[in-house]
Amino acid sequence: MKYFQKALIAICILSACSKPEPIDFSIVPYPSELKVEQGQFELSPNTQLLLQDEAAFTEEVAFFQSLMKQILGSELSTQKGENSIEIRKSAEHSNPESYSLEISSDKIILEAGHAQGIFYGMTTLRQLLPATVESGNLSDQLLLPALSIQDSPKYKWRAMHLDVSRHFFSMDYLHRYVDLLSLYKLNKLHLHLTDDQGWRMEIKQYPELTGQGAWREFNKHDSICIDRSKEDARFALDPKHIKMHGETPVYGGYYTQDELREFVAYAQSKHVEIVPEIDMPGHMMAAIKVYPELTCGTPGWGRVFSTPLCPVKEEVYTFVENVLTEVMDVFPSPYIHIGADEVDKGRWEESAACQQFMKAIGMKDLEELQGYFVNRVSDFLIKNGKKVVVWDEAISGDIDSSLTVMYWRAWVASVPDRVVKKGNDVILAPGDPFYFSNPKSKLFDIYNKQLLSSKFPTELSNKIKGMQACLWTETIPSEELADALIFPDALALAERAWSSEENQDWDSFKSRLQIQLKRLENMGVKMDYAPSSELLPFLNVDKELQQIGIRFESEMSEPMIYYTTDGTTPTVNSKLYEGEFFVKGSANIAAAVFKDGELVEPVLRKQVDYHKAIGKTVEYLKPWNTAYPAGDAGSLTDGYRGTNSNSDGYWQGFTNDLEVIVDMGEVTDLNSFSATFMQNIGPGIFMPGVVEVAVSSDGDSFTKVLEIENEVPIDQKDLILKDFKGSLKGEEARYVKVIAKNTNHAFIFVDELVIN
Numbered sequence: 033m034k035y036f037q038k039a040l041i042a043i044c045i046l047s048a049c050s051k052p053e054p055i056d057f058s059i060v061p062y063p064s065e066l067k068v069e070q071g072q073f074e075l076s077p078n079t080q081l082l083l084q085d086e087a088a089f090t091e092e093v094a095f096f097q098s099l100m101k102q103i104l105g106s107e108l109s110t111q112k113g114e115n116s117i118e119i120r121k122s123a124e125h126s127n128p129e130s131y132s133l134e135i136s137s138d139k140i141i142l143e144a145g146h147a148q149g150i151f152y153g154m155t156t157l158r159q160l161l162p163a164t165v166e167s168g169n170l171s172d173q174l175l176l177p178a179l180s181i182q183d184s185p186k187y188k189w190r191a192m193h194l195d196v197s198r199h200f201f202s203m204d205y206l207h208r209y210v211d212l213l214s215l216y217k218l219n220k221l222h223l224h225l226t227d228d229q230g231w232r233m234e235i236k237q238y239p240e241l242t243g244q245g246a247w248r249e250f251n252k253h254d255s256i257c258i259d260r261s262k263e264d265a266r267f268a269l270d271p272k273h274i275k276m277h278g279e280t281p282v283y284g285g286y287y288t289q290d291e292l293r294e295f296v297a298y299a300q301s302k303h304v305e306i307v308p309e310i311d312m313p314g315h316m317m318a319a320i321k322v323y324p325e326l327t328c329g330t331p332g333w334g335r336v337f338s339t340p341l342c343p344v345k346e347e348v349y350t351f352v353e354n355v356l357t358e359v360m361d362v363f364p365s366p367y368i369h370i371g372a373d374e375v376d377k378g379r380w381e382e383s384a385a386c387q388q389f390m391k392a393i394g395m396k397d398l399e400e401l402q403g404y405f406v407n408r409v410s411d412f413l414i415k416n417g418k419k420v421v422v423w424d425e426a427i428s429g430d431i432d433s434s435l436t437v438m439y440w441r442a443w444v445a446s447v448p449d450r451v452v453k454k455g456n457d458v459i460l461a462p463g464d465p466f467y468f469s470n471p472k473s474k475l476f477d478i479y480n481k482q483l484l485s486s487k488f489p490t491e492l493s494n495k496i497k498g499m500q501a502c503l504w505t506e507t508i509p510s511e512e513l514a515d516a517l518i519f520p521d522a523l524a525l526a527e528r529a530w531s532s533e534e535n536q537d538w539d540s541f542k543s544r545l546q547i548q549l550k551r552l553e554n555m556g557v558k559m560d561y562a563p564s565s566e567l568l569p570f571l572n573v574d575k576e577l578q579q580i581g582i583r584f585e586s587e588m589s590e591p592m593i594y595y596t597t598d599g600t601t602p603t604v605n606s607k608l609y610e611g612e613f614f615v616k617g618s619a620n621i622a623a624a625v626f627k628d629g630e631l632v633e634p635v636l637r638k639q640v641d642y643h644k645a646i647g648k649t650v651e652y653l654k655p656w657n658t659a660y661p662a663g664d665a666g667s668l669t670d671g672y673r674g675t676n677s678n679s680d681g682y683w684q685g686f687t688n689d690l691e692v693i694v695d696m697g698e699v700t701d702l703n704s705f706s707a708t709f710m711q712n713i714g715p716g717i718f719m720p721g722v723v724e725v726a727v728s729s730d731g732d733s734f735t736k737v738l739e740i741e742n743e744v745p746i747d748q749k750d751l752i753l754k755d756f757k758g759s760l761k762g763e764e765a766r767y768v769k770v771i772a773k774n775t776n777h778a779f780i781f782v783d784e785l786v787i788n
Contacts (some may be wrong), residue, residue, distance in 0.1 A: 131150065228338045269510075642671060711752040717780070
């Protein structure tokens with residue numbers, strides 16, 4: 033997409049005119065079609081507002097007029113003026129969210145078939161105005177560039193999420209959150225209302241859910257926040273959400289049903305749908321503490337998570353249906369999210385009642401029991417006209433194909449494939465990169481990272497409903513800190529979910545983002561975003577010329593980059609990066625951004641090898657884990673090296689030993705071997721205990737020529753990449769057998785077998 037670059041050139045020409053506010057514009061998300069025309073439109077209080085149909089789009093027109101009053105000091109006139117803005121209803125726009133916008137020197141025509149489209153056209157107009165209009169300062173005259181826009185979204189589900197259970201957020205913040213989402217055409221707010229740490233919605237039939245369940249004594253995450261607040265005030269617990277219970281401070285809060293109804297109506301006026309989540313059968317400790325009879329045994333904690341609701345007690349379903357009836361009464365959204373994630377089934381396994389029920393029904397395992405719970409609750413909601421959303425763990429039970437599955441476990445990359453093949457719709461919300469609560473989430477990954485495996489059945493792409501990012505708030509106690517983590521990441525999500533793939537351009541987005549950052553600052557959003565100087569390497573394996581191309585990406589716009597190919601730290605006397613370059617054989621790339629002649633950390637270091645085994649056949653004597661196929665059987669000899677993420681599509685994962693034979697095609701002089709493995713003990717990824725290499729001329733009789741012991745301790749934290757390498761002593765052989773022992777019986781990940 034180069035439309036934006038062309039637009040900038042045209043606007044620079046326009047800016048040379050002697051007009052009050054030079055035009056410098058940015059639209060996020062980028063429209064489906066945008067053409068820059070000649071001229072400019074002068075917006076002023078004398079501009080006339082023309083309505084083709086006075087009865088159509090009344091709420092949207094009222095919103096637009098309030099915006100004009102905020103910007104110009106008065107609403108637009110209905111009397112003939114120097115120029116006009118005309119709002120039209122057109123049957124040509126069958127998509128409710130599509131619109132067209134024509135801006136010429138004397139007229140703006142905004143046209144859509146539905147209220148949503150008109151509203152989104154208005155937000156586009158708003159973004160075309162200078163960022164300074166958001167500061168509250170009035171202007172007599174503003175310029176808009178002459179443009180022609182046709183626009184409609186890629187996905188129907190474009191969502192942000194907010195966890196108000198772990199830490200509580202005020203109604204004022206929720207309203208402001210909706211304002212910001214709507215500005216970037218994000219149309220859903222997934223509100224996580226209940227969890228172990230707090231119940232946030234008033235339920236009239238069970239008043240103690242908020243009377244007791246909305247409040248807690250400080251927990252371990254509160255303690256973490258309090259400790260961090262000593263250095264960063266944004267981690268301080270908001271005193272508005274703390275009260276004394278006797279002599280003990282407790283944290284919490286809840287929303288009344290009237291408050292929620294008003295909020296839902298406000299969000300609807302901005303075309304943001306509030307999707308409520310009542311997480312069950314796990315993550316229910318806030319309710320179970322109040323009503324312990326809802327669980328199968330003693331309330332508390334199981335092996336990993338809290339004890340869940342008991343799926344074989346009828347009183348549990350009475351409770352759930354009563355709660356959901358009140359939820360449905362407050363939230364008109366077609367969707368209700370019921371969670372079904374991270375269920376600790378230990379109590380079910382120990383429960384005689386559960387075991388008897390499973391035997392009587394003929395259930396084979398506890399996953400089927402969870403499926404029974406999910407389907408029974410879903411049936412109740414469906415009978416009441418609702419659609420049901422669940423987290424992706426629910427698919428381990430036999431759930432109904434009408435349920436929508438929210439894919440979050442990025443480390444199980446095969447989930448979307450399995451979901452759509454079962455007939456369910458899927459929402460893409462992988463934790464990497466769409467959990468914004470992780471401060472390490474990268475804007476580049478949010479905008480660019482591949483979310484579907486290479487095996488995803490493209491003929492079922494229509495089963496993908498859209499995208500969502502989440503903000504989990506265990507260690508996010510303040511609104512200011514929430515802002516800093518949500519923005520500007522939400523803008524990358526918005527463009528990815530709205531704009532077509534051909535209109536998604538990373539360089540263009542980075543440029544347009546700069547103006548949006550100013551807009552957000554003027555709107556009072558507290559951000560601490562600074563483009564990272566970290567370089568991201570991308571490889572291009574050219575088998576024809578037997579070379580590897582290397583290019584760098586960065587969050588910075590047009591950074592100055594110097595690099596070396598021998599591993600030495602670059603200086604300004606090193607090679608200047610001017611685009612993709614190629615190396616033959618092996619190279620140890622080192623590259624960094626330079627500013628004012630000085631190196632800016634970090635230095636990127638990347639080993640690349642065009643080695644003898646590239647493109648050679650690999651026989652797997654033991655299979656890879658199907659969740660991490662990378663590029664399937666060709667992954668280990670394709671020349672591509674992995675990044676720091678095991679789910680990037682380049683690392684191949686194994687839960688048994690890695691045991692493969694590489695067929696070099698003919699007897700070959702073998703001089704060296706290298707393979708990079710990963711350790712990240714959090715998600716259970718460990719180094720192999722030992723790597724062995726054996727060679728053979730006939731493929732039957734192998735001689736071991738290399739054994740490399742692991743030296744990385746199994747308790748060493750953080751991400752570690754280690755090369756297991758050594759000499760093959762000039763052996764002549766056709767077949768190379770590689771064995772990596774999975775001594776920890778966990779995951780092992782490898783990206784390439786380098787043989788020279």
